[in-house]
Amino acid sequence: MTKKSLIVALAIxxxxxxxxxxxxxxxxxxxxQVITYxxxxxxxxxxxxxxxxxxxPIDYLILCFHGDHDAFLLPKLAPEIYTNDEPPTHAxxxxxxxxxxxxxxxKVIATGCALGGDLLSQAFLNSGCSVYIAPKDYILGSAVLIFMMRYFYEILEQQRDEREAFNxxxxxDHDMAIFQRYSKD
Incomplete structure (x- = not known):
């Protein structure tokens, strides 16, 4: 078996x-290697x-969520379902x-709409992640998939560094320009 080159956590x-x-x-x-959550x-x-x-260890955390106004959208739960130590929110x-x-x-990549704003990106950078990538506005799901495929293709098959692969x-095309990349460097 060939050794895995990257380890990705995929949260859905x-x-x-x-x-x-x-x-x-x-x-x-x-x-x-993909580990699903x-x-x-x-x-x-x-x-x-x-x-x-x-x-x-993981190299990337990919967050497959819907987003709206700089918030990850979680399933709506009835108030009595939340535990005492859990924030009762779906945003x-x-x-x-x-x-x-x-x-x-x-490195964190969020695929949902409107998850690439300044507040959310700064929160991720403050959490210790080295890179945060996400769409700043509303984007077609098919465009997200094409962006992600090209990004990882460039890293693995073309041996590009992360920043170059992002660029x-x-x-x-013009739909991809919605993606933003934030880093500490």
């Missing part, structure tokens, strides 16, 4: 399964973001990332 929220299946299939085709409630997301539930924004995330040098994927 409701109604994002098709994108995640397509992305996972492509990543595994490139010989990337299904997110059904805030504590599931907190477990991944805090590293408590992550198998480590998981920067304040929760700041509070719970501990992403030591992991190549970004320049595929």
């Amino acid at each position: 929220s409701e109604n994002c399964e098709r994108e995640a299946y397509a992305l996972r299939s492509f990543l595994e085709y490139l010989n990337i 299904w997110i059904a409630r805030p504590n599931d997301f907190i477990g991944v973001l805090s590293g408590t539930d992550l198998m480590s 998981f924004g920067a304040q929760y990332i700041e509070k719970y995330a501990k992403l030591n040098k992991v 190549i994927a970004l320049n595929l």
Whole structure:
């Protein structure tokens, strides 16, 4: 068996399964090890973001979520379903990332709409991630998939560094220009 070149944690929220299946299939085709996490409630997301539930080490954390106004959308739960230590929200924004995330040098890519704003990106960088990539506005799901495929193709098959791979994927067409890349360097 060929050694895996990267390890990716793929966190998937409701109604994002098709994108995640397509992305996972492509990543595994490139010989990337993909570990899947299904997110059904805030504590599931907190477990991944805090590293408590992550198998480590990982190179990338890909967040397949719907987004809106700088917040990850989680399933809506009835108030009595939330546990005492769980934020009772379905819009998981920067304040929760700041509070719970501990992403030591992991590269984070969010695929959902409007997750690439300044507040959310800064919260991720403050959590310790080295790079945060996400669409700043609303984007077609097919464009997200094409962007991700080109990005990882450039890293693995063309041996490009992460920043160069981002720039190549970004320049595929005008839809890709919605993606933003934030880093500490």
